[in-house]
Amino acid sequence: MNGTITEKPKRFDVANFLLRPFLAGILGFSIFLVVLALTKYLGSLLTNDVVFKIEGNDFFLAAIGFVLMSLIEILKNFRQE
Helix, strand or coil, rough: CCCCCCCCCCCCCCHHHHHHHHHHHHHHHHHHHHHHHHHHHHHHHHHCCCCCHHHHHHHHHHHHHHHCCCHHHHHHCCCCC
């Protein structure tokens, strides 16, 4: 038995599997929403035809940022080191 290396099984850590991905998702959502809002606002300043308003589709696009950032954090838990 000398020289054998055994790994302890990884236990489920709530912070790594739930909290960190959720917080990263909130960050991704807010970054996407701010970028969309700034783009629309600058577009309304540059042209007279465009009216600045945030619609439901903008929140849907920002939700894509939530999903992407959460997925990245979840997948970080399964990478090989």
